[in-house]
Amino acid sequence: MRPSGRAPDEMRPITIETGFTKHAEGSCLISCGDTRVLCTASVEERIPPWLRGKGEGWVTGEYSMLPRATHTRGSREAARGKQSGRTQEIQRLIGRSLRAVVDMKKLGERQITLDCDVIQADGGTRTASISGAWVALRLAVNSLMKDGLITHDPIEKQVAAISCGIYKGTPVLDLDYPEDSDADADANFVLIEGGQIAEVQATAEGATYDEEGLLRLLRLAKIGCDGIFEAQMKATQ
Amino acid sequence: MRPSGRAPDEMRPITIETGFTKHAEGSCLISCGDTRVLCTASVEERIPPWLRGKGEGWVTGEYSMLPRATHTRGSREAARGKQSGRTQEIQRLIGRSLRAVVDMKKLGERQITLDCDVIQADGGTRTASISGAWVALRLAVNSLMKDGLITHDPIEKQVAAISCGIYKGTPVLDLDYPEDSDADADANFVLIEGGQIAEVQATAEGATYDEEGLLRLLRLAKIGCDGIFEAQMKATQ
Amino acid sequence: MRPSGRAPDEMRPITIETGFTKHAEGSCLISCGDTRVLCTASVEERIPPWLRGKGEGWVTGEYSMLPRATHTRGSREAARGKQSGRTQEIQRLIGRSLRAVVDMKKLGERQITLDCDVIQADGGTRTASISGAWVALRLAVNSLMKDGLITHDPIEKQVAAISCGIYKGTPVLDLDYPEDSDADADANFVLIEGGQIAEVQATAEGATYDEEGLLRLLRLAKIGCDGIFEAQMKATQ
């Protein structure tokens, strides 16, 4: 029934290639099927002005789509002179999601920026960004700890994200582009290892949904994130 | 336990004053406690370029906070030269929420813009905007029908929105500013009369939450939206 | 002869509702006929960089029109990414007019920003803004004096503004929108209690005017401002 022939609770294959670029303190290329995002973690020994003197750090995210990551070329946001509402919404989500698992006191007075640049898009770019950003963050923090700049691990848990949706009446896991553009409802879940929820964004597109529908999507998301947690763990060991 | 002394499932008083401005085809000033938003619906006999020739209309939303709607003055977005990510996120949410209950074919080739300008803020400005925008839209469509420009009512249902959150461990309904700035989780629900969900945005702030927590928030939201549906109905009769 | 049936020297009714919003140190909703402007005064304990260390304060104004304050919806300046020339011209005028009656030494090293947001427009929005801004400023300074932050009243006089014009050959007071869009000349006067002039901006639109015409407009303006001074006084007692 799904265009890809996948079962409703079947994810696309995930691969995480760490160290994809050499300058960043942490980096990976995460692929969820044909969606590929380059995630880098950059450590800077400075913090935003409103945090100064509090002995705390900060984690933030930025997101961009290369112009030809998609089927038809999109114009470059730098050329247009502003970031779209969609881009800003995603950036804010990435930052919030990662901050949910970091102890800012233990991080100390430094900022880590997670840049998520979509090389190729086939649905689920924001969730792949979050899942990959955690890997880049983990690698960067490992390096700070190895160098003795941090003594207690500030990363408390794993965090991962996945999209689910109601496609032709059936709840399905990990929407690809053909499903995403035709779904009745589209939900992004950011989950934390152990089953807690960091964020739910569930939107009715063609048809609305009910409490039961929301729960079924959440349960699919848990299945999906368990798979991602495993891939993250394998990539960072 | 709540700073305001309200019970966990108790909403702030809602009032909706229709016809607050005279030029707009529909308008109201909605007050949810001390949060007050001016909502206007403007009908224009033109549609966005990508809709031309499809025989359909469009509904969109814009949102702004007056500089001194808040405790301390915020800078004016027009002066800064761009809308913040938060503003754009809210605008997109308003538009999506209202479109969820409108049949674009019946609306015909015209656009209705819902402007939500926050006069005074005390938490829940985006949800009050959606609830008030529906009233402005209803009044504007009534006027189009009265003038014979539309023959079949394009508004299929009522839509309303409310925030809920986990405050000091307890799920509570309709967060005001003191609660909002100190909540463990903050969720905005956009619901449709009859119990369907148009949108859920639930974010962990201090602590994460689980499936049970999400459900309890959703149930509070249903109680809240039932009250708003009633106020909307009374205001537009 | 006037569309509204008013006599040439007859103003529209003025009402000033103080305390319209609760967060601002001073606020009012001023109505001049159907023109309604929300004016707030925000006190900030900081001054522009070029004033630092001089022991003086600053008073400045900002102005905006809600998108649907007018007959047809105007685009939002924040969305367009810049303020129009008209907006900036009006903002500068508001600031200059209020500064003309304030002793900056007595104000001390703080800034008061007067935000004038037009809720509904029917001609004369810039002059209503100035007249209302004085009320908001007066209330804010009263509050600073009550709290002992200022010991000598920095407001030396009242200031008010009114538009006059030559309409179908006759000088008339307080143009409303139908007159404004059809006037031969349009003049805005900012006057100070006691008969002094703070600013004159008189523009020929369809036909030019002569010295005699200018004087007749000025005399009408004095009549109008006397009425506004009274309304200001009543509102702030």
Next chain:
Amino acid sequence: MRPSGRAPDEMRPITIETGFTKHAEGSCLISCGDTRVLCTASVEERIPPWLRGKGEGWVTGEYSMLPRATHTRGSREAARGKQSGRTQEIQRLIGRSLRAVVDMKKLGERQITLDCDVIQADGGTRTASISGAWVALRLAVNSLMKDGLITHDPIEKQVAAISCGIYKGTPVLDLDYPEDSDADADANFVLIEGGQIAEVQATAEGATYDEEGLLRLLRLAKIGCDGIFEAQMKATQ
């Protein structure tokens, strides 16, 4: 008494060098004392969208100050990415002033843009711009008439502008920079040959002024503009 030693009703010497640049349809370099402005008139056979099909033309103005026209270098507006409020205010004034003497029907469906670029500033740049722009416009229209593109002269009158002010208690004509920065009141008059007024902008700076003061400034302006009308006439014969 005046820093320059001039009598209160004495203008600075005016020179108008026509044909200062070769590409523009009309151009001049106007010097009022040390203030020097390059004015060009550019004819384009297209009109703004809102005028299409009305058989009318349009006249508009643009203004800029070269970065080092002033005592200390100002930043370039193109580099800052926006025009200041002051620049926009002046541009609007230039356009309005010239339109006051042009019959748009006779001009036909074309636009003339008057660019006023300040090469050197010593007070009165906006008034010199208007006076010089008329010369550039006159030359451009002459050329259109000579080429048979226009048959009836659309320029109905001369227009000129001058600043006056109250300096150390005395009304004086044609403020230079040292006077301008120290004046109690500063007024710009745009006058039309024969004594009519196109625009008055009179602002109290240090002290306010009264009706008598306004009249005395207006009378000085008439003296000044008579001198400018003569110089314009001589330059364009």
Next chain:
Amino acid sequence: MRPSGRAPDEMRPITIETGFTKHAEGSCLISCGDTRVLCTASVEERIPPWLRGKGEGWVTGEYSMLPRATHTRGSREAARGKQSGRTQEIQRLIGRSLRAVVDMKKLGERQITLDCDVIQADGGTRTASISGAWVALRLAVNSLMKDGLITHDPIEKQVAAISCGIYKGTPVLDLDYPEDSDADADANFVLIEGGQIAEVQATAEGATYDEEGLLRLLRLAKIGCDGIFEAQMKATQ
């Protein structure tokens, strides 16, 4: 003598991986040592307004550096709201270089945009962009020809680019970052197969150079480009 131990006329290893992304009509990841640039060619069946109706096509380039392509993170141009002068200079160079080898008549009324996104930077990103863009263009044109949309090959020649410089007094080929930041002169050559020059940009940094120096750099560039021509040919066969 060179930090990398290379001989003065020794290039870094070049690899070109074609088909790096699936949506673009042509794409490759070009690596020149540690410099890696993703080049995509996007075909659009529309042309810039100024070319309409001429029966010709257009080729243009865009360039960007991912924020963490470099040793320290640079801010994102989309977030800053404008492209730097450097970026625009490079974009213009890429477009000019590719247009030098394309017959626009044979291309027909379509536009090909060459996006060059630097994944990792180690000197020579603009020259690698040009060399890689040719490959992406070649692949896209091959695909247009295969689909019968173009009948005569519009690509007349190969074009490639390389940087050379004077490092510690010696002319060297293909500067990497440590050399680039310490060179006395830095030159970028865009050459065409067969020995013709499309563009030379040679800049003295620490010390100036003479005619002899320029010639020696040009001769190194010819050696370098011959190697690149070969790599391009191998990648596109």
Next chain:
Amino acid sequence: MRPSGRAPDEMRPITIETGFTKHAEGSCLISCGDTRVLCTASVEERIPPWLRGKGEGWVTGEYSMLPRATHTRGSREAARGKQSGRTQEIQRLIGRSLRAVVDMKKLGERQITLDCDVIQADGGTRTASISGAWVALRLAVNSLMKDGLITHDPIEKQVAAISCGIYKGTPVLDLDYPEDSDADADANFVLIEGGQIAEVQATAEGATYDEEGLLRLLRLAKIGCDGIFEAQMKATQ
């Protein structure tokens, strides 16, 4: 053969009028045929943040074209809200070229900005800007030395620039606009007195060129710059 009738190695007449504006520390109006550029040097006793505390100064350039400097009016960059890529490219070139002959240590902790504003354009505006900027810089430094603010002359050499090109198959010196728009190759040379090269930018337009062509253009440029050096010397003595 040349549209102007000049010999291939014949420059247009150069005149340099120093002291063209009175506020700048150094200024000149340079004319190369019909190309006229106003160059001013502004001294500021502050340096860019990244130079603080190094005991060095900075020299930078800005460039702009007046809207009607050209055959048809161009839109004003300040009105469009951004500088074009061409403008930024030229600004960077002006700054680099002048810095090539200044000892920043001897200049001391101050910045000199060279503003080059094109009054009238007929080809070669960027090269005229560089040649004129040197004169403005020389005059400003003379004034600093006369005032005892600088003790050792920081200007080590003269720098000048000229364009050459291949026009109808023949290398020619100092392209004017008709030649520039029709040339096969267009090269800008920035040369230093004594024969050294500061910058070469040579671009094939219609046809590519070879090593021999490049050399012939360079030799013409040397002839041209020798003439400019002489004019610069005469103007600043």
